[in-house]
Amino acid sequence: MLRVKSGLGTRFFSTFKKKIATKSCSERQGIMVFDEIPVRKEMGVSAKTMTYAGLVDFGETANSLDELSDHGLVFTFRAFGDCYSLPVAAFASKGPTKGTVLTQLVVKSIVLLENAGVFVGEILCDGAATNRAMWKQFCLRRELTCTRNSFVHPLDDKFSVHVLPDEPLLVKRVRNGLLKQKVLRFNVGWIMWAHYEKVYAEDTKLPGYIRGCAKLTFSHMNLSNTEKLRVKLATQVFSRSVAKGLEYYSSGGVSGLQDARCT
Known part of the structure; x- marks a missing residue:
């Protein structure tokens, strides 16, 4: 079992890259799904690492805050041509993650997944207010006369990443x-x-x-x-x-x- 911390850890993606190298091209294509849910406020202490758990945590590259988190955000990659679904990152926040921060996390997650060897052509999320704010950041439009449901792929401007709302x-x-x-x-x-x-x-x-x-x-x-x-x-x-x-x-x-x- 690989122990990973909150955020987009390079240790996980380096291990993921080795696993993906054994897959075919069709098995590397997939969709990135993310969702955020409220969680109970609770602080704990890890005896092994001597660190606190339950605080706001966006990974090592972000400024850590000494505040209790009450929301959890999880990113998952789901392959089209294979039967695996893999959580790739998790974040703890106080309140829903802001749209600008969420946009940055989406772009960075796509870049890291692509560098690991997979191709992300779609992302899937619900219609929460923070997700709608993210849609605006990507200049997506939902008008009947003018619909735009994709943005330019961050690593290749010849491709687009389509944003899909969940069916429910x-x-x-x-x-x-x-x-x-x-x-x-x-x-x-x-x-x-x-x-x-x-x-x-x-x-x-x-x-x-x-x-x-x-x-x-x-x-x-x-x-x-x-x-x-x-x-x-x-x-x-x-x-x-x-x-x-x-x-x-x-x-x-x-x-x-x-x-x-x-x-």
Whole structure:
């Protein structure tokens, strides 16, 4: 087992380079994934190294702070042509990592991974505020009329690195947008949140064992701020069974569902 410290340690990447040298070109291509989560504040002492654990730590090259960390940021490399997924760096911060710092860490991680022998063509992250700030640093744009989801590769301007949001984030954003706006414009019509509410109201009139949309519950229709973060409550609204329920009740002449075809 290789013991590594917080940050982008050269010891790890030198060992990783030896391992990657045995892989084929297709096995060296992959995606870099990173995520940040809140952690409990707690200080500990390592008896082996006689150092404190639990403090803010961005590695040896950064200025260490004598403050307790409450967030952990982890970078992982996932190969496309092989079955391994490898954490490559970890950082401890007080509060979410700032967008400018995160941008620097992303670029440096890509450079070190490339120097180790792999090719990073994509990065994957969620839609946290710090990640959106990083997108701005890379001049990414999400407008419908002008979309830019990549930036120039830091080591080769002939290639681009594409920034991908995770799929659960996209599903939740669509559901939350529909819940807030109540209607969304589509190419052939309108998608309405009221249609889902009507299907739920009609379906709950039936006994549970013959309900067509049995997965729909009160929580799906009346979301708290915490429940808006749950992926399952979003995917189940857009599930095949609910789509079939919309089709069934609209074809049955239920009031309020005559224009539910687009939904």
